[in-house]
Structures are given as C-alpha cells and as structure tokens.
Amino acid sequence: MPDGGAYGGATTMPSLARKGRGAVTNPGVRYESSHAELYDDGWGTLDADFAELPPLRTTLTREASRSALSWNDSPDLGFDRSLNPYRGCEHGCVYCYARPAHAYVGMSPGLDFETKLMFKPNLPELLEKELSRPGYEAKPVALGANTDPYQPVERTLGITRRVLEVLETFGHPVTIVTKGALVLRDLDILQRLAARNLVHVCLSVTTLDMKLARVMEPRAANPLKRLAAVTDLAKAGVPVGVLAAPMIPGLNDMEMERILEASARAGATRAGYVLLRLPLEIKAMFEAWLQEHHPDRAARVLALVRETRGGRLYDARFGQRQTGTGPYAELLAQRFRLALRRFGLDGRQGMRGGLDCSQFRAPQAAPRQLALL
Structure with a gap:
C-alpha cells in the first residue's frame, strides 16, 4: 500500500483542522472491516461544509484497568516496564508515535486521540498490589512512555502524583519523560526521590520556535516554560535531561544545536534525540x-524523511527506528554527538550513575489478626 494513502489519507479528506488541536484528519480505525470516506456529490458543498468547524471539547472516559505495569522486551528501549496513567494525549503533537494505539479501543489515531481520552483512576492501587507480589524485582520504571503523564487533565485528576507517592513508599526508581511544566507541581516528591537517587526527569523540547510549537504541539507547555522547568528541577537537585525529539528533517532538525545549548544553560546534564517516526496511520496524517x-516545504520534508528510511516514510526495524539510516541520518547523529561534548550533556556532570534499585522494599502489611500471647 502506498505511503500516503492508508486509512483516510490527505488526498481524500478535507481538512478537519481546529484551533488548539494538532491533527487535521481523523482516519478510520484500521481494525474495522469497513471504512467511510467523505464524497463530494458534485454540488461543490463539501469544502463549504468543513470551512468553519466548531471547537472540539476534550472528553474523559474511565478505563477499567486490570494491571498497572506494561512490559516490553524491545532492544530500542532502555527500560522493560512502564506506567501510563492516560490513554490518548491532549497535547495534540501531530507526530506522536503513540497515536496508532488508540485503534486498540476502537478510536481514531487522529483527532480522537487528542480529544477522547481515557484515564486509569485505579492505577496507583493496582501498582501497589503488583509491587507487593512475592518475587517482584525492582528496575527503573518509565512513567509516561506512551502518553504524557503531565498532560493538562492531570492538573485535576492527579493520577500521576498518586503513582509517584506509591513509588516513593516502595523505594522504587522511576524515570519521567514529559512536555508538561506541570511536573513542577510534584517537586516535593521528586526532591525526596532525588535525594535517594530514585528519579530522573527528562523534558522533551522539540523546537524553540514558538510559532512552530503552537501548530506542532498545540496544548503542550511552550518551549520556554519547559526550559524554565528544567532550571527549577536542576536547582532543586532533581537530575534532569532534555530530549530533542523528534528531529524532523527540513523542519526543526536545524535547531538541534540551539536546543541542546539552551538546555545546558537551563541546567540539563543529559540529552537524547529521536528521528521522526511515522508508523501506520501517522504517515498520511503527517502529510x-x-x-x-x-x-511550501512539504515535498522537501517528505523527501528527506524517505532518505533516512530507505526510500519509505518509515522503517520499523529494531536498531533503526530511532535514528534512521543513510547520509542524512548519519550527519544528524554526528551533529548530536559533537553537541553533547560541546555543551557538556554527556551525563558526566551532576549525575551519580544509574538509579538505585537496592532501596526497594514492600511495606509491611497490616496483620489480619492479633498475635497470640
């Protein structure tokens, strides 16, 4: 199937762009046996019908979770377990690799992903049970590996904070990746975890261009607020890094060095990057x-993406998904390595090595009956 035509591509649908939302399409669910497409009956009314669309509200649905931890054995990831308080993400980042997962619950990876959110109110209780199981071996858990744990709805729901409270009680190490400046709300817990070498926080900074950020990540904290969060975390003694991701050839990759320099000035001690990933429906959505x-630059950007993906818009093979291949991808990797050394972001300053897993202890359960005298 051609790269751009799957699941309701850009050539068959009028724009569904809404103010404050990232996706401009809402492709069908790939697991459904039939797909509907908009069709102009010849009267020329289709574009007019979609010219002024009303704002889309965010809706929340409780998800009846049966487990807290998600496990993986991917060689591309630096963790084997993760926690995700939310399914879907209101930040609306158009490039988000997690969008196709919305199809698992019968919803579109497009506008549905950022407007129809599912939350897991019992996640902290499930986590407590799983960590208390005999034989559980603690290793760092990634909080928000799929969708952002500090997206706007966390401000009122507070599930991420409750999860951190459980992890602190158990002495369990945790890593956090977020675009949300809301992470500073939990600075008290993060400071205590940091004092025990149990946490590392990473802020994702994709661009320093405010105009680009507004259309690429419409409901995420603006880049300056994210850098300010890096500064506040660093001043509080919380180990913090920055993820320049994704780097999009011809769109924001020229900012890599500036992002890393600004991050180092803000107090980051580590950094990473990921090349743009366009799995499944995201290819057509991104186009x-x-x-x-x-x-004006769409054709150039897509051509460069294909150059880094063996002539296609995506290559899902392990070992290549994150960085791509070919001269352009190799140059980006070389620029990143040089910038790490230049700005002191190779982790040698301000870090104490890996997180400490030896402090993990399951709290003593309350006795069910009085002890015999």
Missing part, C-alpha cells in the same frame, strides 16, 4: 498536516 501548515 496532511504538512500540506495544511507548511505547503
């Missing part, structure tokens, strides 16, 4: 977004 917001 539609480029045509909507950057029509």
